[in-house]
Amino acid sequence: MFPRFSSRGLIVAALFILMTAACVRFDLAAHPVIVADAPATRTPQPQPTPVVWPTFSPRSTPMVFQVVNPAPAPAPACTFPVVVAGQHISADGDTEISESGAVGRMACQIKRDSCAFNRLVGKVDPSIIFKQEETGPYAVEDLLVHPAMVQPLTRLSKLVQAEWDGAVQLRVTDAYDSLLSHDPPESLPADRYSLHYEGRAADLTTWPVDTSLYPRLCALAVCAGFDWVHNEATHCHASIRAASLCQSCGN
Numbered sequence: 207m208f209p210r211f212s213s214r215g216l217i218v219a220a221l222f223i224l225m226t227a228a229c230v231r232f233d234l235a236a237h238p239v240i241v242a243d244a245p246a247t248r249t250p251q252p253q254p255t256p257v258v259w260p261t262f263s264p265r266s267t268p269m270v271f272q273v274v275n276p277a278p279a280p281a282p283a284c285t286f287p288v289v290v291a292g293q294h295i296s297a298d299g300d301t302e303i304s305e306s307g308a309v310g311r312m313a314c315q316i317k318r319d320s321c322a323f324n325r326l327v328g329k330v331d332p333s334i335i336f337k338q339e340e341t342g343p344y345a346v347e348d349l350l351v352h353p354a355m356v357q358p359l360t361r362l363s364k365l366v367q368a369e370w371d372g373a374v375q376l377r378v379t380d381a382y383d384s385l386l387s388h389d390p391p392e393s394l395p396a397d398r399y400s401l402h403y404e405g406r407a408a409d410l411t412t413w414p415v416d417t418s419l420y421p422r423l424c425a426l427a428v429c430a431g432f433d434w435v436h437n438e439a440t441h442c443h444a445s446i447r448a449a450s451l452c453q454s455c456g457n
């Protein structure tokens with residue numbers, strides 16, 4: 207048996223249902239205010255998902271909630287410890303390991319105009335100062351590096367500018383070196399050993415020169431992707447683990 211309702215009761219019930227429905231209709235066409243910080247870049251962001259909580263309490267205006275995208279995560283801060291003058295350290299924090307232990311031994315001295323020499327790369331980056339103190343055709347050698355060095359150098363330049371609010375630039379005083387000048391001049395050229403000779407090391411300073419910044423500069427170099435750094439007081443020597451170009455040329 208169905209309960210019996212008077213026609214008046216049915217009308218009241220219908221009105222109640224219509225009024226209740228009106229109270230929970232959400233105007234999703236309205237644009238809520240976005241309160242999160244806009245992303246620094248204009249890369250497309252996924253659209254936020256509107257989330258609404260229906261309520262049967264009578265309201266004078268529709269209630270619309272919107273979950274906005276969280277602010278973009280800032281670049282992770284460089285928390286690598288500073289490297290005091292005279293100290294060297296690998297990217298995994300080993301202060302005892304030698305450079306060759308951390309990034310591999312020099313495989314050969316790359317000679318100018320050799321196969322390996324022609325696989326060095328140079329990226330002219332206006333944000334980086336290249337000292338280029340050598341003369342003649344050797345002046346370009348401060349720009350020449352193993353391809354694996356390009357990205358760490360680019361990252362380091364950005365880190366340096368961010369660290370010191372644009373007041374300091376990264377300077378490269380030496381990179382690839384065909385003149386074998388990283389050994390005592392009295393040593394036999396054939397015995398000279400440095401990762402500069404195959405473009406896997408760079409000597410870095412700040413510009414303007416400020417040696418008090420080099421402990422942090424070396425730490426930033428590790429955060430930028432270098433695998434071993436040595437604060438040599440006058441500069442930060444940074445090197446990278448990568449297959450020698452000598453080997454890729456079959457030397």
Ligand SMILES: [Zn+2]
Nearest residue numbers: 407408409443
């Ligand atoms: Zn060096």
